[in-house]
Amino acid sequence: MAMTMTQKILAHAAGLDSVVPGQLILANLTGVLGNDITTPVAIAEFEKAGFEKVFDPDKINVVLDHFVPNKDIKAAKQSAACRSFCHKHEIPHFYDVGKMGIEHALLPEQGRVTAGDCLIGADSHTCTYGALGAFSTGVGSTDMAAGMATGKAWFKVPSAIRVKLKGKLPEYVSGKDVILSLIGQIGVDGALYKSLEFTGEGVDSLSMDDRLCICNMAIEAGAKNGIFPVDEKTLAFLKDHGAEEPVIFEADPDAEYEQTIVMNLDELVPVVAWPHLPENTKPASESEDVVIDQVVIGSCTNGRMEDMDAAYEVLHGNKVADGVRCIIIPATMDIYKQCIANGYLMAFIEAGAVVSTPTCGPCLGGYMGILAPNERCVSTTNRNFVGRMGDVTSEVYLASPYTAAASALTGRISDPRRVKAEQKAEEADHE
Template identity: 65%
Template sequence: MGMTMSQKILAKHAGLPEVREGQLIRAKLDMVLANDITGPVAINEFNKAGFDSVFDTHRISLVMDHFAPNKDIKAATQCKQCRDFAGKYDIVNFYDAGDMGVEHALLPEKGLIAPGELCIGADSHTCTYGALGAFSTGVGSTDMAAGMATGEAWFKVPAAIRFNLHGKLKKYVTGKDVILHIIGMIGVDGALYKSMEFGGDGLSSLTVDDRLCMANMAIEAGAKNGIFEVDEQTLAYVKERVDRDFEVFAPDPDAVYSETYEINLDEIEQTVAFPHLPENTRTAADWGEVKIDQAVIGSCTNGRISDMRAAAAILKGNHVAKGVRCIVIPATQKIYLQCIQEGLAEIFINAGCVFSTPTCGPCLGGHMGILAAGEKAVSTTNRNFVGRMGHVDSEVYLASPIVAAASAIAGKITGYNG
């Protein structure tokens, strides 16, 4: 009986010839991540347990992105705690305001993740790195603390759902629409405890940015991880950024899946998830008239340069509708600089957008765009739970940067077809 891609990576890191679904294992970690929210809890646990060294100063990442640049005194205190810890233990990959970015855009960009590696992060969207063929999953702060100290974590080996992708996306339809479509199809617990494994002849038509966006939202279907087969595009992306050896894993031909879905990319339409769950997906015919107060374009889901370019192409020469705030947040400093160099920053500002330094900010109702009672936002982020972006009586509609930009101009949720 063969193994899935995730099972093969877990077996390798557990030093076992094979693993089976449900097996409890301890595995060696290649990267351990936390941010300014989850880091302090991990550091407190690390100290309380009496650890006095970390397993590897190069394999820990601390990214100050959620409430940074510090939104208030308490946030400043949390960042300071992370900064002091990073200084004390010589953590190489400590990213502070000025060189930080939204963690799940930053780590792949910096070459900190390679195919076949095993990563845990005290942030649920750590599953993003599966786009590069790594096994990567979100954990809590205690796991992070144990990971920093020992370089290991416990795992229950997951079953997998296989998604065979076919064909090619229509113009103006993106990876965001594909993953929203899939979550709408299987539900917010449709992949609970499982891997979502993506492959098939349609894979080559998806860019690495599309895949990062899709893997990012695997958690919104309850998945332990999302993982993509590695192809030439993956290798081209990684070779530009990673200068260490890595191993590419493919699923066994006789791997066993709990379910298999065939996804025809040609049939997917621009999709919006209505409040208050990512599974409440609708295509244009069912959107009705939803007036918006805010549009957010950014985040670990859709703050990459291709997202910025897609939004700018639509906003160019247009202006955000009266009464709408459009907040554009490139996910990393590199992307921010690219936006300036490519003239995108100018397009955004001329269109009446806020153009911000990288931060998770509004995605989780932190800062930089909180909603009042009764307000509605279209957002390229990943969650639309009750109160996610502000007041409990506000609403978030999840969409691609193309739909968000078109909606910002129209003042209501709107598709775009050229």
């Protein structure tokens, strides 16, 4: 029977010749992931169930990233529980202060995921790893506990939506604009429990950072997972990061999809998702009356090196607008170090921004950027629900790093194309 790429990975993980949408399967896992919020709950369930050991210490990943460095006593206790469990079970892939990062940027960077993997994580944005040709999805802490103990998880095989990409992204338009535009088109439940499978000639023009960003937000359309085909860029990325040997699966030519959506990348523009859903997208150029108080550039969605490059391109030599707090968070220690080597940190600070060690902090309203009543923030994070980043009357506008950085300079939502054009014109006048 013809299968999609996701269905083939799941069939392989379950030891079956084929699977069909809706079928319940028990799959063997190549990896299990948890963070400082979800792992302590999983540990409690693990011990409550009477499990005494994990199925394979090398296949478990625990990353302290949400409230780390610890913001209060409760956060410290959560981290301590993770440290104790990982020490007891001799889990080598435990990432603490000094070597940690935001989990969904860190695992690909550390070579912890490869093409063909079947991975679960107790975090909804675990779907990020589809960019590497893996099946990955978020689960609850109870499923994480069972996965750590047995190395298995139950899945209902998803049907699929094919997103056929054409063309090439214009300047100052990024993967964030692709996924926000798609969610704006199909809605936050438009791919509910389906696989979003990206195909077409346009895939080749997208960087790995673009693909990781796009798959990261597949869950914001309700998708079970997002996934890209494995190409030369994927293989080069996996090799460069020391990942295990890939197992490459391709969709059958006659695989069935519930629908096919065609996106012409050439026609995309910088967009912003208005409160309080990621589907409320508008062009940045039509949002420029919105005055803001804060900008956040970082997160598991947009804290990678290309995102830092984009922020630097817009901010260096310029000043953040008075009254705007600009917070920049490199997603991993390696990205942080590269920013130092490139001179980015000095440029960000001289522009009037602050730079943090890797943390999820402000994305979930944890710390490092909480909003007061009625404040507005342009953020490169992935959710803009009511009260997501602070007070229930505050507002979060989702955007790309280009748009966020441009908005930091003007004090209002701004189209980065216009801001960069004005910068170039001013530079020409000074020559």
